[in-house]
Amino acid sequence: MAGSSCPRQTDKKAAADGCVPDAGQRELLDRFTHMRPGVPPVFSVLGVPGAGKTFTLRAAVKELTALQKGIRIAVIAPGRKNAERLRNTLSLDLGGLPAGVEVRSLAGFAFSVVCLMSSFTGRGEPQLLSGPDQDVLVKDAFEAVQSDGVLRNKFRLLFEKAGFRVGWEKLIGMPAFRTEFRELLVRAAELGIDAGELAEYGKNFGEYGWQIGAELMPLYEDCCALETAISAQKKLKLDHARLVREAVRILHGKSGDFLQVREKWDWILFDDFQNSTLISLDLLRELHSLGSAIAVFGNPDTAVNGFRGGISSLPLRICRPEKDGGLNAQKFTLQGSYRLSGDSARIALLVTNGIRTREYGTHRRVLAARAAQDSAPAGQTGVHLRIYPDTISEITDIANEFMRIKHTVPGANWSQMAVITRGQSIHHEIFAVFRNAGIPVRRIRSDLPLSKQPIVAAIAELAELALFSAPDAAQYENLLDGVLRGKFFSLTNRQIRAMKNEIWGWELAAGGERTQSEVICDIIRAHPKSPVWKVPAAAKLARIAKALREDVKQKRNAYEVLWNIWQNLDLASKWQDLALRDTAQSERINPDLDVLMQLFSAARRACARNGENLPFTDFMDDLAALDIAEDSLAPGREEADRVTFTTPSGSVGRSWRYVAVSEVNEGVWPNPRPHNPVSHVPRLVSVRLDAAMPQHEESGAFARSHEDVVDGELKAFLQAVTRSEKELFVTCVKNEETHPSPFIGMLIRREKAAQNGEDAGGGKNEKKKDFRLLPEYVRTAGRDYEYTALIGRLRRFCMLDEPEIKRAAREVLRDYADFSAAGGPSAQDIWYSELELSTEAENPEYCSISPSGFEAVQRCPLNAFFSRIGGQDADVQIPAAVGTLIHSIAEKYPFGGLAAMREELYSRLPSEVPCSDPLNRNKWLNAALKMLSAYQMYIDGGNYAQRRVTVLPETQASLKNTGKKYTVRARIDRIEIDEDEKTARIIDFKTGKKAISKNDAQNNAQLRIYQWLIRKNANMNLKSELRKKLSHSDLTGAMLLYLQDTSRSGEPGQRLQSPPDEEDMKRTEEELAQASVLMRQGNIRAVPNALCGRCEFANLCPAQNGGRIFS
Structure with a gap:
């Protein structure tokens, strides 16, 4: 293991065995365990990627619990999945979490505070609004505007000033547009900005989107209050930002009676603090004032949650004096880096140096020392830069490299490999290539809303058929065919026709005179003597329809009806067996089961909101109004031996031995498109942090500056390239339409620079060492043309107006003709440019x-x-x-x-x-x-x-x-x-x-x-x-x-x-x-x-x- 610090362990054995802290980590742990009486300390622990920040946090929990029995420690992570992963690792470290140790996400921690206060005041457990729930409330708020003449006119003027040519009534029907303002309202709550302040900011900085958000905010809060008022138990409805803000308000109130029953924490340990929001600093301030010692861990250079309101500078802001908004924290820099050495350290340093320092700096010296210390030749320590002619070649080569590692490296597992891309849009394409290559991969989460998921649509179609009452026979038969072709019955058109003919045959055999359409209607009427009961598939559907109608008639709630449908379908054991197999069919079943879990969870929440009396039909109507995807509730299957596809934000707190950072192309990474182009949420965060961006002179509106975009993209890139413990592949595409990212050029040393001794920036500096990779260690893959594709490209060149290119292309085509005549593969003789034009002459054929x-x-x-x-x-x-x-x-x-x-x-x-x-x-x-x-x-x-x-x-x-x-x-x-x-x-x-x-x-x-x-x-x-x-x-x-x-x-x-x-x-x-x-x-x-x-x-x-x- 390179370096003296301990890696962030991901496998069970290593996490259980643990490592010995290095000198720097030991010094920090001694400070934790030897606190002086008085004001509890606050620490901000900085470290480069691989410095052992999370390992130090785990070691602190282990030593503090061993030192003091009954100690209360809260470990907080920015997100739910990070908290879940950290909880599992700590459980392995400690042989199970002690009673006084809790690991929660930021929202989970705030929820426990609000929940305790609600219980104390007799209001019952509060309810956290999901993303789809918030979207519905934002839609309700916009619809409230339409019913108020004064507000409608005000909104119309604001939308016109904001430059929207489409009527705002049409815009509010677009989920992406509502998401802009949903995020604006959430970020404003995190920043502690009320409607008045948001309107003032909008006027001062010419941001009409903020002024729209200021008018929308009280309407949105009224909708939340209305949801609380109409719920059966009067449960408080809060989104995650207002949840944390409410927790801060409760703790700030310091009610004497509540302080007697609240959870008391001796230590608050916050991991990956650079990915948290500004409101978390307010929460820590209140906890510190109540006597908790604080330690935050992070690296401002690897912040990846800026688009979600994350403040990368939080690990440094907390070190400021209290009058400047900080907590006067002691800054402590870890001096090691176990993961980065040789080329990996050099690449990390090159990317880090591209990020504007602002108030960062000292922790970067560790990375520079690490890169200079290793004397191994460039290109020899597991870093590979690859340039491909197209995306399929890129993905295929990554799959081949992983196959090579799996079969040639002793002990290599698929779970030690990951592909990191800037976004998730390409994951389905990578998934298909890897599956075809026989590589087991983790399934990809769908971004569709619940109502658009195929299995939910199948349940809705089944319910519509069972409750069908219209006289339209054509509509009924279309519904029936759709259900029979769907996920639950999977019949072909031929089997459906055979089933209908069989039912009709039984009708005729019994002396009946009804037409086939009339007999088929028995499926939803299902009288005891119907021929439907003699055909298995039709009988099963008739039983389900009959039970569903009975459930609706008896007014059972939506959750019970859904469970009865699922039980009557009798697919649970069959699908479970298929899901546990490692086959292509299991990859289709697993997402369906995940969606079913989301559906049941949504039904349970909806019934809880309505006093367990929500009718099934009302729930399905509400579901159809949701335009945002639900969170996946399926277990992460971390122990499964599968390759992971993820993004920089999904890689937080994780590392793999073999990592491919793919699609590092121009326009993709960095992504020049600003987040929230309508509501300009990142600008609002900067304004609140007294770091306003320059005004865009052409438009007269403030825009996110190019430097900030590049900073955010560089931080995400640094997060990605530092996830590898052994081998790193950085890949891109270069052809007529796609070019490598500027980040690739930043990593490659030009030959001229190597000869003249120029520094990384291109200026003369003999003393500054150039850490960029030499060109000979960058591999450019050639295009594997099929013969027909090659001939096609040559013929395209023959049609150009460039005489030299045409002449060269014709020479190659003549050579190829000789090659074909000698027995090589031949190309198509037909080429449209060489065909004679059609005439009006008669066809000589008969x-x-x-x-x-x-x-x-x-x-x-x-x-x-x-x-x-x-x-x-x-x-x-x-x-x-x-x-x-x-x-x-x-x-x-x-x-x-x-x-x-x-x-x-x-x-x-x-x-x-x-x-x-x-x-x-x-x-x-x-x-x-x-x-x-x-x-x-x-x-x-x-x-x-x-x-x-x-x-x-x-x-x-x-x-x-x-x-x-x-x-x-x-x-x-x-x-x-x-x-x-x-x-x-x-x-x-x-x-x-x-x-x-x-x-x-x-x-x-x-x-x-x-x-x-x-x-x-x-x-x-x-x-x-x-x-x-x-x-x-x-x-x-x-x-x-x-x-x-x-x-x-x-x-x-x-x-x-x-x-x-x-x-x-x-x-x-x-x-x-x-x-x-x-x-x-x-x-x-x-x-x-x-x-x-x-x-x-x-x-x-x-x-x-x-x-x-x-x-």
Whole structure:
């Protein structure tokens, strides 16, 4: 172990074994254990990263508890997760926490004070508002403005002055906008700023956002008070900032009776104090005045909570005299650094030197001494800088490095590895790459609000289905399908259709006459004799729906109803088993279980607010109004052997042996976008700390200065690069669109600087040592091009206006062509810049003409083209699907049989007709039944039993014209051959609603082509015997049989066409040749006709003023 101090231990064995404090740490511990009587001391312990600050805190707790029995020590951390981690480590150190030692977050500590005071005064336990709860209250406050004419006008003027062009009524509906003012109200409370002071600051500094916040603050506090008043137990409702402020107020009051029952603390030990808020200093001041000794630990250079109101200078401000706002603390600097050595110390020093010192300074000397002390050559002590051509290469290489470490370094574990990025947006991409590489990773928390989480949406959909009462059958079936496809049942569309058909089958088998849609409604009615109970999935859903309706009817509260839903789903043991496995499926189940915990927690809080009587439906409505994500309640699984993805703020108090600091790119790190661009919260903090920023002359408003942005980003970067105990990888991307961060350039030594002896800033200074890394220790990874991608880039270069680049690219392409000819991989021959332009010349290939297509081309070639490629809407395709089904049934039953045909229709229509609307499907079912009845009446009227008639159903015919380059292909629905009369007649079924006139039937193109094909002896899919019968029969004409356009008695409409003469045969052949030309030519014409008014392609038709679709 480098250095003399002890590391911040993270694994159980090391934490239990402990280390021996070095001389500096020993000196500080002696001061703690040898306090002089009188005023309790206050210490501010500073140290560079890895100096052992947290270890010293742990050692202090251990020695103080051993020295004095019954001592009361409060250990405070800024956040809940940090406090939880510190509590676990101290428990291992001490073999369990003694009764007098408490480890809490800042908000948790304040809550205990307020809770004790509320209990003392008989008000009951207060309630801490979550982020989503606060967002709802801010929304309520903004809505209160809308109901007050005077306030509404004032807000309108303030928003206009602030430069908002969108109406503020629209802005308040945006969660991000409300978050700005929620943070403003929280920070103002932390800083002790009331509405009057905030308005004064806004006027003095020209900040209209602050003036808006000043008007909003009393409304927000009124909403909090209203929430307190309407709650059953009158529990005090506070957000976390007002909670701490309330604790300060209680302690400052020093009520004699309360002081007798309050918790008395001998020591307050505050870790990572640089990440705490200003109000924590006020809290420590009150605790010190009540007799507690104080020790804070921190490093101002690694503060990462500035965007959350953290004050990085707190460890130094506490050292100021009391008249200047401090506690006159004794400053103590730890002299060691166990984690940083060689290049890691040099990088830390380079980043630290980039941060403006202000009142910092002395603790940095330790880091400079550490960097100068180590004489190891640069680049040899576990620091790697990598530059990649793209993000995927960057992530993949990090995964490969971690795999190498895991399999080549003895004792290396995945839990010792971490990837740190500036933000969480890229974590999902890293997660996918690592999972595909087989690396176990910790799951990523979702930022979606509860109502948008898939599993909560599934519960809401299930509840909506169970409580469904509207008469809209289509909406009901959509809900049902959604529930069955959702997380709880996971049925496919095919399985859902099969389930519905099975239910309907049981209904029909029992002699029922209800339609399928009517039977499916039994799922929410669920009478005892329903066929629903005979199908397992439907029966389970019916039981859940019935229980849910019963719970709502009996007015059980939301928490009880949710538990009953979960128990009735019977998924707990199955999902638990899946979650405990290390599989891809467990990664999907774990987030769902975490969200369920959040949901139950939210329901419990909501019921507590409403006296345990909150109805389930009201809770779901309230949930839908939340736009902010809940905190994760799942355990951190610190012991699991998994790689961690985190951010600088998430790495506070933690370290790993192997760390990759990724995406150090320009625009990402540093992130130049200021936090809170509307409310300018960081400026408010600076103003309150008497460190106002310069005015932006162009806009006339104060803005966060570039130096402060860079300072904050450097502190976050320093926090990240100092988390590694052994190996550090700093990676970035460099290509045409993305460039490395300036931080990367700050770490790399230029060759000129190395030769001329320039210092880090570029000026001549022979005495100052340059700690930057030499260029040879920075690896630039090459791009692994696929051959097609490489050829594509070369072809792009060939299109540039740079002659030299074009010439070089063409030379490489010629070389590549030789390489391909020699057996190497070949690239695509097609390249759009090398293709000839399309012309309007005819396509020399044969075209295929169908009778229906021939008729459509004659009417309008453009409409025929769109119809041929399936461009119709789904609603237009449904009649065609029904027509195809009727044709198929008629082919299967050439001599009828109504009962059999109806059974065939019932079984095939649900799967073959693309109609999800049950009402619409019933309409088409009735239409199809009507057509089958009409077809049966035609069969009955033909007296086929008394005649010798051969029926040829669905006959395929084709004829090729080699001269005109077209082939006619037809499917003739029905040919009837009367063997007694030696005649034949063609029947074409029509499923449209309106028959054409008798005169139009005589000239119908389809019938003419059918008769033309038979007269021409076209090729047919007939056996020789049947073909012989047909050829020896006289063609007596053709008929259109309209199965929907029927008479009052139900007989189908008939339109006859006489057999063709020689002139008809010649005209048909000429028209076919003209149609082939229209279909083969490059220009597809649009021809206005009588059907244009109801053409579904009118919006694309140039003849109807539609837009162009081709260029």
